[in-house]
Amino acid sequence: MTLATSLNGAEQRRPSRLGRMLEDRLPYLIVAPAIFILLLVGLFPLIYSLVVSFQRITMTDNDTSFVGLLNYAELFRDTRLWASLGHTAIITAVALPLELLIGFLMAQLFIDRLPGRQLFVALLVLPTVISPIVAGATWRLMFDVRFGPIGQILSFFAGEPVRILWTVNPAYVYPAIIICEVWQWSPFMFLLLLAALSNVDQSQLEAAEIDGASYLRVLRAIILPSIAPVIAVACLIRGLDLVRIFDIIWALTEGGPGSMTETISLYTYVQGFSQFEISYTAAISFLVIALLTIITTLVLKRMELAR
């Protein structure tokens, strides 16, 4: 009965030629707008930039003749560029493991039943969702040598006035950046690891407990293998974010003192928007893209993010 009516309905609603054509092509029609925008904003500038990187355009000189690989050759002589890559690597290499470790410890704290856990998690997530510019600004106020609470707290524990110029003193700028970064993103790791830990097979854990296995053994043999995929995803996402770190440093040190905390993103920004070295900036952009593409492809191949 139902079938008969529905077949009838289909008969009556035979689509027009245009309608049928629209339906036949539908898979492509509904992909098109999104791909168009992605190409327009994602690919078009890259092609444009690639062309420019083989020219010699600066603020004063609009010379559009091609100079081959001159800009790229210059990259290798640019010590400030390699220094900025080094700064980026340092921040990533220190902050990423710290975030992972702290996130893991936090997750351990909340993994077992704890009434009120929801509320704790909701509050702990706050740093991760606020704008990185706000995070940087907040810590700038916190670190202030005279009006900020960090110095006050340190003085209290040291028993004598502690005056640290966190965002100016070369010895403390990196700790300052990393503290801010770790504060903002450890909760991110925490959230992902908490979810991963909740999915660890409980029966295996119980069996291990009955066998009297030590915690470290359980961690190595059961827990870590089970949460490894999540750790990989979390590290990939955070790693890519750390390599492009810009906002927090802009708010905290603006790359200073001098260019001590200048990361690759800040350096590219300076070359592009202060020096207006159009062609050279394009060349740097491609260096960054090449480096990231290599790293990401290697990581992705290993873990197969795609389902």
Add this chain to the structure above:
Amino acid sequence: MKVGKLPARKVRILGLRYLGATVVTLLFLFPVYWLFMISFKTPDEIYHVPPLWVPAQIQFSNYYVLFKDGDVVAILNSLIVAGVSSGIAIVLGTLCAYSLARFGTGGENLAMWIISQRMIPPIAVVFPIFLLYVHFGMVDGFFGLILLYTAFNLPYVIWMMRGYIVDVPLELEESALVDGLNRWEVIWKVVFPMVRSGLMATSVFTFVFAWNDFLFALVLTRTEVITFPVQLTHYFGGQSNFWGKIAAMSVLGTLPIFVAVSVMQRYLVRGISLGAVKG
């Protein structure tokens, strides 16, 4: 009662865990608390040595100044830019995701290309985009920013929504097709209601990404459509005179995010892990 009685050891462990949880939470919330308190302080209290942890009274002059000077327009601009761009990205991205999930359009390669678009660092494209925007007179306008945020959120929306759509039972759609609905009706009447919660969560995240962006806004705005993070950096000046403004603006700019994310807490894990972890 016997049932409610826990062994002393367990009670102690639970107590210790509460203590640990409270300490950790206080540590992580302290900077937020500090910012919040500054926004309520008078200049005398802000620049007091040693720093005061609690203002004598809650007063709103820091907020009042922002409204009086019209600086809150930045919040409004952010709402427009983030809201409209998320809306467009959600509609176009979900349609694209449906095609990818159900027809396998473009195969695995297209899907990988789309997610790789999200991996490109903004700094690598911001400069060429800036030059193009200058060329077409799109700097400092709503259209340019909305187009840009739409493009940068599309890969995320497509990737996430593809995951949600794949979870919808195929039989539902097939029976709807047999019942004489065409594809558009199937998408609208069958798939859409099934993925509504995923759709909501994804919209919140796209909104947050656009809302929090600083680099693009810094480069592509001048005076007309300054968004909230850029407005915030305008108070940074050489002297730290504007702490009250920084704090008040930060609080105003964080409230919408906080509300949005609180509502979406259930989807937070899946959202921030690009769908890799189902919380």
